[in-house]
Amino acid sequence: MKSALAILNQNQIQNRKFTIWFVFAIFFFTIQNSFADSITERFPPPNNFKRVSYPNGSFATYLQNLPLKPQGSPVLLFDGRKKTNQVHVAVLDFPLLRDDLIQCADAVMKLRAEYFYSLKEYDKIQFKISNGMEVGFSRFTKGERVQVNGNKTKWKTGKFKKGTGRDVFEEYLRFIYSYAGTISLKSELKKKQIGELKPGDVWIEAGSPGHVVLIVDQVTGKDGQTLFLLAQSYMPSQEMHILKSDSQYSPWFEVPQNQSLKTPEWEFPAKEIYGFVK
Structure with missing residues (x-):
């Protein structure tokens, strides 16, 4: 002993x-x-500009306060490799799946869904998939799932997990990533005028492939000039990141004065700006 x-x-x-x-x-x-900070902390407004404030609890404020990975972080792909074209100034703290599922439109839908999930407004989490079917998270919480047969879909019941837990939410998101994209996302958005833009709006070009970038912050100058930050994911699935711009205020983008908005990896028609309806 x-x-x-x-x-x-x-x-x-x-x-x-x-x-x-x-x-x-x-x-x-x-x-x-x-080393952890948010968009508003890392990117102060340029001289003579002021950040636009939105109500607490709004989607715009949620985006402005998204957390960022440490400065200097590279954009990583879903498989852990570095993205070849590093066109960013910051990387969102944006966990990926180990599958090539969360691309540009998926990343926007994920943030929108995460926003409502954080507020426990589960009934507002819904998206259209490619055949036009509305798929709401609330039906997943009741134990329903979508059966897919080619382009035909229908709700089905069974011994599926119920509730609003993170596991059910992630299962729902994985389904949306698999069956939605730029075409379905654009179909549920509302066309906006350039002068109406705010965080939460997108420039989107629907197609296969298409692309979408998300406005995540906004500042205005004394003369009314507006600048904004853009975030994107891309192909293949990769961490969402804040883009560089060609503007003198980079990374802030200026409102396009011609027919197009040029970003590092896509050029959008300037008029193709949309916002969420709900």
Whole structure:
């Protein structure tokens, strides 16, 4: 049997190890958090501009406060490789699946869904899929799922998991990623005028392939000039990121004065700006 002294020494060693581990953990998370910030924290308005404020709880404010990965982070693809064309100034803290599913339109829908999920407004989480069917998260929470047969779909019941838990929500999103895209997303958006743009609006060109970029922040100058930040995912599935611009205010984009909006990897017709209806 071990002596009392031996047991005491062993306990002291264990306590010392725990203390060292605890101090290291605190230090690690302190350092990590010191590099973690949001869009509004990392990108102050340019000189003579002021950030546009929106109501607390709005989608615009949600986007303006999205967390970012540490400065200098590269954009990673779904399989962990670095994206070849690094055209960003910041990377959103935007977890990916290990499958090539979350591309441009999917990333926009994910953020929209995550916004309502954070508010527990589950009935507002719904998207159209490519055949026009409305697929709402609320039906997943009741244990329903969509049966797909070619271009035909219908709701079905069975021994599916119910509830609003993260696992059911992720299953719902995976379905949306698989059967929605730029064409279906554009069909449920409302056309907007350039002067109406705000965070949450998108430039979108529907097609196979198509592309979409999302306005995530906005500032205005004394003369009424508007600047905005754009975020995108792309093909293949990759972390969502804040784009560079050719503007003198880069990474802020200026409102296009001609027929197109040029981004690093896509050129959109300037008039193709849309917003969510709900």
